[in-house]
Amino acid sequence: MKGVLSFAAIESGPGFRASLKDLPRHLTLAAVSYGATAWLFAITGPFLIYLNAAKQGNLSATEFNSWIFGGYFICGFLTLLLTLYYRQPLLAAITIPGGVLTGTALTHLTFSDIIGAYLLTGVFIAALAASGAVRKATDWLPLPITMAMVAAVLLPFGTGIISAFHEMPLLSATTFSGFLAISLMPKLAQRFPPVLAAITVGLLTTTWLGHASWQGVAFEFADPIIFWPTFSVSAAAELVLPLALTVIAVQNAQGVAI
Numbered sequence: 001m002k003g004v005l006s007f008a009a010i011e012s013g014p015g016f017r018a019s020l021k022d023l024p025r026h027l028t029l030a031a032v033s034y035g036a037t038a039w040l041f042a043i044t045g046p047f048l049i050y051l052n053a054a055k056q057g058n059l060s061a062t063e064f065n066s067w068i069f070g071g072y073f074i075c076g077f078l079t080l081l082l083t084l085y086y087r088q089p090l091l092a093a094i095t096i097p098g099g100v101l102t103g104t105a106l107t108h109l110t111f112s113d114i115i116g117a118y119l120l121t122g123v124f125i126a127a128l129a130a131s132g133a134v135r136k137a138t139d140w141l142p143l144p145i146t147m148a149m150v151a152a153v154l155l156p157f158g159t160g161i162i163s164a165f166h167e168m169p170l171l172s173a174t175t176f177s178g179f180l181a182i183s184l185m186p187k188l189a190q191r192f193p194p195v196l197a198a199i200t201v202g203l204l205t206t207t208w209l210g211h212a213s214w215q216g217v218a219f220e221f222a223d224p225i226i227f228w229p230t231f232s233v234s235a236a237a238e239l240v241l242p243l244a245l246t247v248i249a250v251q252n253a254q255g256v257a258i
Contacts, residue, residue: 019084030191037196042069042093044071049099057106062225069222101239109235116229117239124244134248171209175202 033178047068061110071094078092105114128134164172182194206212 007092015052015088019087028191030236033196037193037199038102040196040199046071046094046096049096049103050094051146053099053103053106055110056103059106061112062097062223063111065222066225069224073222095243096249098243101246103241105235109232109238110230112227112230112231113235114239115227116231120231120236120241121240121243121247124240125247128244145194170207170229171202171211174205177200177201184187239252 014158025096050068050071052062054067058147062222075092082088082092102114105117125134158174161172161176175198179194179198182189182192193231203212207214
């Protein structure tokens, strides 16, 4: 009996075995469609930010491809491991505000210096998390302030709908119609997100209007490069604290509030 109870406790707690066993019955249409929507935002949003950062730092195409491979593949792999083991939605992702900071820093710092600053930032954030300071700071931060931060980040996306109607009226109208069509059917919206409908309609309309060229799309295996970090006082002073604040205060606080 003791052995049976121990086995049951392991099955119901963290672990890959129980998660893989229960995973198939949770792969519903809603889970797949909402996961696909989150995936689309995760791969498109940061890409443009880091592409601009690479241009600011005059990185070669090979160096940039290796950087994106590290951000997407490693973060995706860590997400699989963490989510399966702990059975919680734990996402490892490259930081968008961090990409903005990196782009500015690349104008006068080397890529290896920035890698070193990222490593120091990781150690700093891990130490803060272990000490409990992050939790205390999150509890201290008033909820209205946190929600104001969320609004400040998301508001430009909402107002962008208005300017899009002026710039590309037909594309905007069809995309927005796809969003409304699903939104007006609550039962369907629970299984198929309106945002994914808008994206699908938008892609089809863009292709039909000739604004998208799929001939240049090619799939190849990544060829990652190993970069060795260097540690400089100037890079650490410029990046460590701002990077830590963007991850803890900007991204995590918004996620907790939502």
